[in-house]
Amino acid sequence: MNSADSDSEMAIEVSEARPMGFGQLAGLSCSIGPGERLVLLGPDNELLARYMKMMAGMEPCGTGSVRLYGEDSARMGVSRRRELRCQVGYVQQAIPLLSVVNGRQNLILAARYHGVGDEAELEARASELLQLLPDAHQHDNLPAYMSERLHRLFVLARPLMLEPDLLFIENPLHGLDHADRAMVGEFLSWIHHRGKTGLVMSTDDVAFSLGFNGRILYCDGESSAMYDSPAELLRSKLPALETMLLQQKIMRPIDAKKLLTGHQYE
Amino acid sequence: MSLLHIPVTRVIDITGRRTILSLRYVWKLAAFTWSVLTFWRGQGAGRGFNRRAVVGQIIFSGIDALPTISVIAVALGLSVCAQFILLLQSVTSDKDLMHILSQTLVLELAPLLTAFILTGRSGSAIAVDLGNMKQRGEIQGLECLGMDTPRYFVFPRIVGLMFSQLCLSVYFSVIIMVVGVVFSAFLSSPANYKYLFILTDSIGLYDLMLFVIKNALFGLLIGAIACFHGFRVGASVTEVPQQTQTAIVNTLVLVFVVDGLMVLLK
Numbered sequence: 406m407n408s409a410d411s412d413s414e415m416a417i418e419v420s421e422a423r424p425m426g427f428g429q430l431a432g433l434s435c436s437i438g439p440g441e442r443l444v445l446l447g448p449d450n451e452l453l454a455r456y457m458k459m460m461a462g463m464e465p466c467g468t469g470s471v472r473l474y475g476e477d478s479a480r481m482g483v484s485r486r487r488e489l490r491c492q493v494g495y496v497q498q499a500i501p502l503l504s505v506v507n508g509r510q511n512l513i514l515a516a517r518y519h520g521v522g523d524e525a526e527l528e529a530r531a532s533e534l535l536q537l538l539p540d541a542h543q544h545d546n547l548p549a550y551m552s553e554r555l556h557r558l559f560v561l562a563r564p565l566m567l568e569p570d571l572l573f574i575e576n577p578l579h580g581l582d583h584a585d586r587a588m589v590g591e592f593l594s595w596i597h598h599r600g601k602t603g604l605v606m607s608t609d610d611v612a613f614s615l616g617f618n619g620r621i622l623y624c625d626g627e628s629s630a631m632y633d634s635p636a637e638l639l640r641s642k643l644p645a646l647e648t649m650l651l652q653q654k655i656m657r658p659i660d661a662k663k664l665l666t667g668h669q670y671e
Numbered sequence: 672m673s674l675l676h677i678p679v680t681r682v683i684d685i686t687g688r689r690t691i692l693s694l695r696y697v698w699k700l701a702a703f704t705w706s707v708l709t710f711w712r713g714q715g716a717g718r719g720f721n722r723r724a725v726v727g728q729i730i731f732s733g734i735d736a737l738p739t740i741s742v743i744a745v746a747l748g749l750s751v752c753a754q755f756i757l758l759l760q761s762v763t764s765d766k767d768l769m770h771i772l773s774q775t776l777v778l779e780l781a782p783l784l785t786a787f788i789l790t791g792r793s794g795s796a797i798a799v800d801l802g803n804m805k806q807r808g809e810i811q812g813l814e815c816l817g818m819d820t821p822r823y824f825v826f827p828r829i830v831g832l833m834f835s836q837l838c839l840s841v842y843f844s845v846i847i848m849v850v851g852v853v854f855s856a857f858l859s860s861p862a863n864y865k866y867l868f869i870l871t872d873s874i875g876l877y878d879l880m881l882f883v884i885k886n887a888l889f890g891l892l893i894g895a896i897a898c899f900h901g902f903r904v905g906a907s908v909t910e911v912p913q914q915t916q917t918a919i920v921n922t923l924v925l926v927f928v929v930d931g932l933m934v935l936l937k
Contacts, residue, residue: 484819491817505800514813514816
């Protein structure tokens with residue numbers, strides 16, 4: 406099924422699902438359409454990664470149900486899960502490129518494996534992506550001879566060669582300095598504005614999730630809540646989320662008002 | 672404390688356990704190899720595209736190994752083959768002499784020594800290469816792209832090694848015999864050049880078939896065991912040398928076992 410076929414239906418439907426071996430955690434429920442944007446926000450990146458893998462169909466869920474394009478994830482075999490990566494891409498946190506081939510070959514590798522186009526088509530797709538990446542003189546280098554930011558951008562660009570409907574990215578800004586964060590942010594924004602691929606990202610960074618301007622699913626293992634916009638998240642009364650906002654020094658309108666009228670944080 | 676103080680039951684217990692472990696190892700190795708080599712029977716991506724990886728493996732394992740193989744074959748031709756000819760030509764007929772040389776040097780020594788060189792050169796490199804990729808998470812990254820990594824990495828390596836082992840073994844046999852005959856002619860009499868023509872008559876079609884099967888099996892063992900152990904590396908970098916060492920030792924043992932079993936077919 407390609408994105409055109411699936412526009413009318415939800416790409417992913419999650420109902421009270423918990424990752425395998427995490428029966429005590431809060432169940433997650435949400436629906437994600439092709440091309441949609443969603444941020445999974447929470448204090449524990451490792452836990453969010455488990456939820457992300459479950460939602461993307463990388464791993465079967467422990468309880469509840471996850472349906473990808475109407476298909477029950479629990480009943481999928483290994484080969485079906487692999488095929489699905491052409492529609493639902495996944496980028497793990499801190500995963501390196503393949504060290505034995507250069508940047509360009511890293512981009513083309515998976516697309517060639519899945520036979521998504523002939524060589525000329527793949528080269529054209531790769532060139533389109535390469536134009537967006539900085540440090541052009543390093544594109545044909547082995548990953549060990551690339552800058553950190555270029556390496557990170559190649560990792561993000563690699564699944565785009567498969568033109569998935571949705572791309573799951575674990576903590577995309579992990580370990581980046583301010584300048585590199587801006588560059589990765591720009592690239593993510595380009596992916597979204599291109600309109601072919603939706604983004605589902607996990608993060609523990611509230612400012613990033615607010616700046617992303619999409620739906621935000623808060624999840625800390627004990628509770629979860631869906632917010633349709635950053636403004637709605639800032640109005641939230643969820644105690645765990647309020648603590649997170651406080652810890653990351655995010656000033657909400659309501660807090661600003663309290664501050665102006667002499668109220669203090671407890 | 673001497674060995675005599677160990678109870679017989681303990682010796683039987685240890686021997687039994689070691690035998691079961693060895694059989695279990697061979698079973699797992701066979702299952703791994705079978706799953707990789709029979710992928711063409713299944714469905715999905717990645718079938719029949721690995722031609723360039725097979726060629727790359729042949730270049731690395733076959734062509735790049737030619738200088739080493741040449742030096743060893745020339746040295747053995749001078750020391751072993753020429754000596755055999757000089758020693759045996761006075762006590763046996765030309766036909767028997769060539770039969771002895773073809774059975775020992777061409778059909779036994781050449782495949783074994785080629786297998787040793789390939790194990791030390793390519794087997795260890797493959798185990799380290801895959802082990803490092805596995806340890807650094809590069810393989811996990813490719814799995815996120817929907818690639819069947821055992822199939823993608825193992826199949827071309829096995830096929831490349833089977834082909835390289837066979838070709839190098841033929842090359843080794845030719846060099847050792849030509850150098851041996853030429854050197855013996857130089858030391859003894861120019862009449863010894865006749866052995867080059869008698870040699871071709873002393874190897875029958877059945878011998879030739881066994882030679883091909885034996886070399887193919889050796890190549891299969893070297894590739895499969897190196898990949899099997901490369902994929903067994905976990906998260907710790909210390910596992911890479913451990914698995915490499917085990918791969919080399921197990922390959923040598925199994926090459927000898929297969930070589931021994933092949934005698935039964937004669």
